[in-house]
Amino acid sequence: MTTQKPILYLVDDDEAVRQSLAMLLLSRGLAGSLGSFESGEAFLEGAELQRCGCVILDMRMGGISGLQVLEELKKRDSWLVVLFLSGHGDIQAAIAATQSGAFDWLEKPCDEQRLLDKVGAALAWAAEVGQARQLWATLTDREAQVARLLASTGGTSKEIARQLVPPTGHRVVETYRERAYAKLEVSNPSELLQFLQRFWI
Amino acid sequence: MATVAAIGWAGQRAAQGEADALATTMRGAAENYALGLQSAHATFKYLPYTVSRHPDVLALLADPENPALRQRVNVYLEDVNRRAGSLDLYVMDTRGLTLAASNWAEPARSFIGNAYANRPYFIDALAGRSGLFYGVGLTTGVPGLFVAAPARYGDAIAGVVAVKVSLAEIETAWKTASTPIFVTDQRGIVFLGTVPLYRSTRPLTAEELEWLKSNQQYGPVTEFTPAPWTSYRGQGERGYLIKARLDKVAREYLAFDKPLPRLGWTLTVMTDRAPVAQARHAVWLSGGLGAGLLLLGGLYWRLRNKRRLERRMARQEVEQRVREDLTQRVQEKTRELQTANQALQQAHTFRKAMEDSLVVGMRARDLEGRIVYVNPALCEITGYSAEELVGRLPPYPYWHPDDLEKHWRESSAALSGHAALTGFESRIRHRGGHDVHTMVYTAPLIDADGRHSGWMSSVVDVTAQKQADERQRVQDERLQRTERLAIVGEMASTLAHELNQPLMALANFSSAARAFADQDQPGLMIESLDAIKAQAQRAAEIVRRIRVIVRQRTEGGARAEGAEDCALNDIVARVCSLVQPELRLRQARLATRLADGLPTVRGDRVLLEQVLLNLAMNGLQAMQHTPTGQRVLEIETAAVDGGVRVRVADRGPGVGPEVATQLFEPFFTTKDEGLGLGLNICRTIVESHGGRLSFDNRADGGAIFTVTLDCRP
Numbered sequence: 001m002t003t004q005k006p007i008l009y010l011v012d013d014d015e016a017v018r019q020s021l022a023m024l025l026l027s028r029g030l031a032g033s034l035g036s037f038e039s040g041e042a043f044l045e046g047a048e049l050q051r052c053g054c055v056i057l058d059m060r061m062g063g064i065s066g067l068q069v070l071e072e073l074k075k076r077d078s079w080l081v082v083l084f085l086s087g088h089g090d091i092q093a094a095i096a097a098t099q100s101g102a103f104d105w106l107e108k109p110c111d112e113q114r115l116l117d118k119v120g121a122a123l124a125w126a127a128e129v130g131q132a133r134q135l136w137a138t139l140t141d142r143e144a145q146v147a148r149l150l151a152s153t154g155g156t157s158k159e160i161a162r163q164l165v166p167p168t169g170h171r172v173v174e175t176y177r178e179r180a181y182a183k184l185e186v187s188n189p190s191e192l193l194q195f196l197q198r199f200w201i
Numbered sequence: 202m203a204t205v206a207a208i209g210w211a212g213q214r215a216a217q218g219e220a221d222a223l224a225t226t227m228r229g230a231a232e233n234y235a236l237g238l239q240s241a242h243a244t245f246k247y248l249p250y251t252v253s254r255h256p257d258v259l260a261l262l263a264d265p266e267n268p269a270l271r272q273r274v275n276v277y278l279e280d281v282n283r284r285a286g287s288l289d290l291y292v293m294d295t296r297g298l299t300l301a302a303s304n305w306a307e308p309a310r311s312f313i314g315n316a317y318a319n320r321p322y323f324i325d326a327l328a329g330r331s332g333l334f335y336g337v338g339l340t341t342g343v344p345g346l347f348v349a350a351p352a353r354y355g356d357a358i359a360g361v362v363a364v365k366v367s368l369a370e371i372e373t374a375w376k377t378a379s380t381p382i383f384v385t386d387q388r389g390i391v392f393l394g395t396v397p398l399y400r401s402t403r404p405l406t407a408e409e410l411e412w413l414k415s416n417q418q419y420g421p422v423t424e425f426t427p428a429p430w431t432s433y434r435g436q437g438e439r440g441y442l443i444k445a446r447l448d449k450v451a452r453e454y455l456a457f458d459k460p461l462p463r464l465g466w467t468l469t470v471m472t473d474r475a476p477v478a479q480a481r482h483a484v485w486l487s488g489g490l491g492a493g494l495l496l497l498g499g500l501y502w503r504l505r506n507k508r509r510l511e512r513r514m515a516r517q518e519v520e521q522r523v524r525e526d527l528t529q530r531v532q533e534k535t536r537e538l539q540t541a542n543q544a545l546q547q548a549h550t551f552r553k554a555m556e557d558s559l560v561v562g563m564r565a566r567d568l569e570g571r572i573v574y575v576n577p578a579l580c581e582i583t584g585y586s587a588e589e590l591v592g593r594l595p596p597y598p599y600w601h602p603d604d605l606e607k608h609w610r611e612s613s614a615a616l617s618g619h620a621a622l623t624g625f626e627s628r629i630r631h632r633g634g635h636d637v638h639t640m641v642y643t644a645p646l647i648d649a650d651g652r653h654s655g656w657m658s659s660v661v662d663v664t665a666q667k668q669a670d671e672r673q674r675v676q677d678e679r680l681q682r683t684e685r686l687a688i689v690g691e692m693a694s695t696l697a698h699e700l701n702q703p704l705m706a707l708a709n710f711s712s713a714a715r716a717f718a719d720q721d722q723p724g725l726m727i728e729s730l731d732a733i734k735a736q737a738q739r740a741a742e743i744v745r746r747i748r749v750i751v752r753q754r755t756e757g758g759a760r761a762e763g764a765e766d767c768a769l770n771d772i773v774a775r776v777c778s779l780v781q782p783e784l785r786l787r788q789a790r791l792a793t794r795l796a797d798g799l800p801t802v803r804g805d806r807v808l809l810e811q812v813l814l815n816l817a818m819n820g821l822q823a824m825q826h827t828p829t830g831q832r833v834l835e836i837e838t839a840a841v842d843g844g845v846r847v848r849v850a851d852r853g854p855g856v857g858p859e860v861a862t863q864l865f866e867p868f869f870t871t872k873d874e875g876l877g878l879g880l881n882i883c884r885t886i887v888e889s890h891g892g893r894l895s896f897d898n899r900a901d902g903g904a905i906f907t908v909t910l911d912c913r914p
Contacts, residue, residue, distance in 0.1 A: 020709030027716030087698040109705035112712035
């Protein structure tokens with residue numbers, strides 16, 4: 001499997017912030033593939049959401065807020081890793097956001113080394129997520145369904161067989177399960193659950 | 202499942218009890234009916250023998266052709282027959298030929314001259330045994346019991362004397378019984394009773410049929426159709442079940458057999474099974490409705506025991522009493538029980554439905570405060586099951602941990618009879634962890650004897666209403682804030698955020714410029730440096746705007762345009778009304794001590810309000826870790842030398858020495874989200890009015906901020 005190089009998106013309504021970030025990343029050789037957007041709406045419209053990458057997202061913008069963008073990304077099952085930029089007064093919200101799926105947050109303004117460290121970490125994580133997503137994408141619908149049920153309910157194959165739509169036999173479920181395990185490189189339900197939780201799948 | 206099983210069991214048990222009662226009744230009845238039959242037999246048992254000992258009878262047997270003798274015997278037989286109450290009495294010779302008979306005078310049906318040699322009773326008697334036979338008379342076509350005895354002349358049998366006894370009277374008596382009674386012979390043929398006769402209760406063998414035919418036991422009837430019922434015999438002597446279709450209606454009977462060994466018959470009494478089914482049904486119904494099985498059960502057992510006692514007494518009377526009477530009593534009792542059950546059931550079902558449908562929680566406590574009853578709504582409101590609550594003394598598990606003192610106070614007030622009639626508000630903690638706001642109304646519980654036995658409380662969940670109020674309050678507060686505090690604070694916050702943008706850009710551009718310099722990329726480096734210049738100018742512009750706003754809002758002062766004479770108490774009153782939402786939110790109280798006759802202050806009313814509002818808000822925020830009961834904000838006004846003074850005191854932790862030195866510095870804050878401009882602005886405003894803002898720690902905890910304003914012109 002080829003490892004995709006993570007893309008980096010910048011979303012901030014302040015042009016100076018966008019440009020300065022781009023310049024900073026460029027100076028560190030991190031702007032290989034960079035996309036910048038002046039609003040959440042433009043970002044959701046124009047960015048590729050199902051690919052390995054990271055988005056530096058301002059919390060307070062005209063139009064939809066950064067938090068709303070995060071919700072939308074989750075809704076659309078995006079692979080993108082979110083790094084929030086938060087101004088004064090948004091810090092509590094930024095911390096809360098990391099608990100609901102954002103990778104991390106940065107206070108505006110902040111020390112450039114801190115910023116670069118976090119962006120680096122976010123990109124590394126994005127690569128991992130991208131890899132996991134690619135593994136997940138190899139699952140058939142049925143295998144994915146079984147894997148989700150297994151992770152969420154911890155049920156036996158018989159129980160899962162009943163919950164499936166349309167229902168099927170537990171032997172079939174076991175086959176799906178084994179295939180899912182093999183594809184996701186896990187060996188038991190708790191590893192599977194870890195996999196799904198870790199990557200916010 | 203257990204309940205269903207218990208109901209089933211109770212039903213069976215009731216049915217069994219009823220079946221037992223019926224079986225006892227039936228056994229008694231069977232004994233009685235058998236007694237009638239046996240006494241009929243016993244009465245006439247020795248009659249043929251006695252008659253055979255009469256000299257004239259023996260003489261006639263020796264001399265059958267003697268007309269005078271025959272006539273004497275005829276008259277004798279007629280006389281005895283009449284007195285004994287038998288149907289016919291007659292004397293036969295050894296060939297079965299009737300020599301003399303009680304009915305000699307009725308030629309149409311007289312036995313005289315007829316031979317009955319093939320009748321079983323004759324055969325038995327001729328063989329020296331006593332003959333006994335029930336059958337239809339060959340001459341008369343009338344059924345009867347034939348009893349015969351040999352007439353002995355010395356050792357020799359000279360003839361047979363027979364008496365025919367009618368069982369019609371017994372049969373008639375049976376017909377008054379409401380339930381079927383019948384007698385079967387040794388072949389299982391029903392020959393006597395209140396059911397269709399000459400039916401077989403078991404299949405007959407060809408031999409038996411042949412015998413019946415040749416002996417003409419039942420006259421012209423030689424074919425025996427099966428009885429119109431089916432027996433279901435279980436083990437035990439309690440009787441068995443008979444299912445029949447009578448008048449096209451399926452019916453069930455309990456049957457009881459009483460063998461009559463001397464007669465070779467079996468007497469069967471049957472009784473309608475309905476009361477049994479009713480008893481079972483009554484219990485099943487009550488159980489099935491789920492209505493107070495225990496309560497009913499208790500009553501049921503009491504009634505049942507009472508009934509058992511009565512039944513035992515009745516059983517002693519059984520020998521003398523007519524059976525129907527008892528049966529009727531059993532039925533009456535059953536009905537009585539059913540009625541009682543139903544009435545109770547209705548009452549209970551009604552009450553239960555009423556309580557279950559209530560959305561108001563109900564809680565009954567005894568005089569000590571022990572919970573004795575809760576309804577489902579109360580369980581719903583508190584999240585605790587009835588089992589977890591009943592029996593508990595205060596503190597109850599749903600008491601709110603932050604309001605324990607209030608709960609104790611209100612609980613003891615209610616238990617001592619001082620509960621407010623209008624009810625009181627009580628915040629409780631649901632088992633699930635969330636808060637529930639309730640209104641509690643308490644009234645004394647008076648029992649049936651008029652005794653005060655406890656307290657009944659109704660508990661109304663007002664959480665939704667509370668939450669609506671809360672939302673309204675938050676909205677109010679937000680509005681107030683934007684109206685008042687936003688003027689300085691929020692605007693500054695917005696500007697601060699705005700300032701962060703160029704600062705961020707500055708940091709980034711300079712870092713990039715540095716990197717480009719290292720990488721020897723002058724083009725990009727210059728681009729970054731230009732951007733830095735632009736962003737620095739942008740930041741300076743923002744700072745200037747902040748200055749302007751702060752100055753505009755603070756540099757009112759006593760001599761500024763728009764200055765007016767302000768009454769300090771009015772300003773305080775206005776501030777008090779502004780902090781009301783915050784007081785509710787923070788569960789704090791406000792205590793004001795306002796001095797009368799204060800001189801007015803020259804200044805900007807709105808700005809002075811801002812100062813006091815800021816101090817009040819700070820005080821309230823400082824008390825967030827103070828126990829609720831102690832959160833008191835005190836505002837006091839007083840006249841001082843040459844001016845007025847207002848003090849705002851809280852019960853918070855006070856101001857620590859490390860904080861005290863920086864307290865009025867701009868951008869110094871102890872609050873997570875604070876800008877650190879509040880006190881600084883306050884001081885600026887106060888000073889522009891020629892006054893002073895100072896603070897002190899209270900000896901017993903908390904901080905006091907004092908604003909002193911000069912009133913001299």
